[in-house]
Amino acid sequence: MPFGTSILPNGSIHFRLWAPAAQHVELRLENVTDNEIILQMHPLADGWFQIKTSPLQAAPGTLYHYRLDGGIDVPDPASRANPQDVHGPSQVVDPLAFNWQDDAWQGRPWHEAVIYELHLGTFTMEGTFRAAIQRLDNLVELGITAIELMPVADFPGTRNWGYDGVLLFAPDHSYGTPDELKTLVQAAHARGLMVLLDVVYNHFGPDGNYLHAYAPQFFSERHHTPWGAAINFDGDDSRTVRDFFIHNALYWLEEYHFDGLRLDAVHAIIDDSRPDIVEELAAALQAGPGQTRKVHLILENDANTARYLKLGTIAAQWNDDIHHALHLLLTGExxxxxxxxxxxxxxxxxxxxxxxxxxxxxxxxxxEGRPRGEPSGDLPPGAFINFIQTHDQIGNRAYGERIAMLAQQKPLQVALAVLLLAPSPPLLFMGEEFAAATPFKFFCDFHGELADAVTEGRRREFAGFRKFADPAARAGIPDPNDPATFVRCKLNWDCLDEPQHKAWLKYYRSLLTLRRTYVMPRLSGMDGDAEFELVGASGLVVRWRLGDGARLTLLANQGDDPVEGVLDFAGTAFYLSQPDLPEFFAEGRMPPWCAAWFIEEAQL
Incomplete structure (x- = not known):
């Protein structure tokens, strides 16, 4: 990796920094004897500085800063660990020291994906990599095949969703050490679980990002995002910037054995070059670790850009559309x-x-009337990740309410049967499987003027909602910087002893068992051969041709009133929300809030 530190065979450490705006750079070392060593780094072409230290000067565990032009000290932007937070010194890490024992793991095919999104800090009361291992067996029993970690890159403070990361190679120390994250990944693989990581390549967080001081070429003056200047992926000096992010993606897959990445908000990655950074990164992952094991790249893209999904190097995209439609049907919002x-x-x-x-x-x-999206009907169902809850859709509500707090039980159960048994890979958000009563709110750990700005900005976001038109109502929205806001979001696993939560867990398990038994084995090889028809105001029929040639059919009514129509169905029912549905369907009727799934074997 051209960025950061590398340990040479003789024990020397090679330090490299791209600082094109600096005249000279010094390496400040805090060695094992706690004596500070200051070394002048050697300038190279194109803004690079480097130096090799002796084993007596630096070793794994050594803390270091870069001093710019005799002024400020900054951490390494490619720091592998920053144990004193984003403003503190970086730490030398030996990437080969961990004793990996997952050599037999080759990943899982994408059609087996059942994804569980989790936030490390609130998934357990301890909020650490090690504590998360204790819950992996729960997820296996549920029917999960992949866990997706919200971003872990070092962010300011001790609590954050992760999208304010500034040191993109360093796991946040509040969760644990690099080796403890590797231990979590290895423990998941031992249980047959893929591990996906959410990464943010559209902006850096507002606190602790020093790149402007010595590498302003990281940012574009031509493009802007909701967070300020865009990352420079297509202007002068963009080659080094592109390499930084491509190597970051490869780093997580190679050094940490992650099975895939989710790229956050690629609609905010502005790149006029071809191939653009998303295309180049996807190709690099498949040409690298994807050559020897199954590696999956996932996108979040509000623009509904279908062309990325047709490249053959990107597995799928989060489908916000299906969430929005289901949420409206369930809540009326x-x-x-x-x-x-x-x-x-x-x-x-x-x-x-x-x-x-x-x-x-x-x-x-x-x-404002702008066109959105591109034709996607020729894509296979596996290209779209469906969900009824995510961190965004819960946490971007004023009070972080989960869907079980907003919808009635029967409609929600029917909606889940539609979602979890459809061919597209489903995603659950942590705790939804037992209807967790804890909210998931927006939280962070900023201070001073930035904290005030974030709190007020958060409340202004809701000014357009009728419920919060009154400033007094907006003032009641929880302060994201209050530690109590974060603590209230921690999952309470003890509630699994309570009948209501136990019943929800049983229902989710039953649906995922049906998926594993009837649907998942037939998904490989599916294409875009599907059709739908509407029945009355709220009824629908959808048919898919599965990978083995069988026909999968869904009949559902997602409304409070019965509907009537010609209902064509055949095959074996493997899910009925009520046992007498075939009789209703034969009469051309759908009761309120119902769902039925049928499989008709291929005709030989």
């Missing part, structure tokens, strides 16, 4: 982006199930 789905929510849902995106180029009223 029509504020904000839900307004785009209020006209025909059942059609939007059915189109998502059959074709991927609900918006495939149609104008979006929420986006």
């Amino acid at each position: 029509r504020d904000g982006y839900y307004a785009d789905y209020a006209d025909r929510p059942t059609r939007h849902l059915a189109r998502c199930l059959a074709e991927g995106f609900a918006f495939q180029g149609e104008p979006s009223a929420f986006r």
Whole structure:
């Protein structure tokens, strides 16, 4: 890796920093005897500085800073560990010291993905990598095949969603050490679980990012994002910037054995070059670790850009459309982006199930009439990750309410049967499987003026919602910087002894068992051969051709009133929300809030 530190065979440490705006750079070492050593780094071409230290000067565990032009001290932007937080010194880490024992692990095929998104700090009361290992067996028993970690890159303070990371190679020390993260990944592999990591390549956090001081070329003056200047992926000196992020992606897959990455908000990655950074990164992952094991790249993309999913190097994209349609049907909420789905929510849902995106180029009223999306009907269902809850969709509510707090039980159970048994890979957010009563709110650990700005900005975001039109109502929105906001979000696993939560867990397990038995073995080789039809105001029928040639059919009513129509179905029912549904369907009727799944074997 051209960035950061590398340990040479003779025990010397090679330090490299790209600092094109600096005249000279010094390496400040805190060695094993606690004596400070200051060494002048050697300038190279194109803004690089480097130095090799002797084993007596630096070794694994040594803390170090870079001093810029005799002024400020900054951490290594490619620090592998920063035990004193983002403003403190970096630490030399030997990437080969961990004793990996997962050589037999080759990953899992994408069609087996059942994903469980979790936040390390709130997944357990301890909030650490090691504590998370204690819950892996729960996830295996549930039917999960992949865990997806929200970003772990070093962020300021001790609590954050992770999207304010500034040291993208350093696991945040509040969760544990690099070796403890590797231990978590290895423990997951031992249980047959893939481990995916959420990474943020569209911006750096607002506190602790020193790149502006010595490498302003990391940022673009031509492009801007909601967080300020965009990352420079297509301007002068962008080659080094692109390499930084590509090596970061390879680093997580190679040094930590992650099975894949989720790229956050690629619609905010602005790159006019071809191939753009998303395409180049995807190709690099497949040409690297993807040559020897299964590696999966996932996107979040509000623009519904289907072309990325047709490259053959990207596994899937989060499908916000299906969440929005289901959420509106379950709650009736029509504020904000839900307004785009209020006209025909059942059609939007059915189109998502059959074709991927609900918006495939149609104008979006929420986006002031601009077209959104690209045609996606020819893509296989595996290209779309479906969910009814994520960190975004819960945490971006004012009070962080989960769907079980907002929807009635029967409609929610029917919606889950639709979601978890459909061919697309489903994603659960931690705790939803037992209807956790704990919220998931927005939280962070900023201080001073930045903390005040974040708190007030958070409250202003809700000014357009009727419920928060009154400033006094907005003032009651929890302060994200209050430590209590974070603590209230920690999952209470003890509630599994309570009947209500135990019943929800049993229901989720039963659905995922059906998926594993009837659906998952038939998914490999599926294409975009699906169709849907609407029945009355809230009924739908969706049919897919599975990879083995069988026909999968869903009949569902996602409304409070019965609907009537010609209902064509055949095959064996493997899920019925109520046992008498076939009789109703034979009469051309669908009761309120019902769902049924049928498989018809291929005709030889």
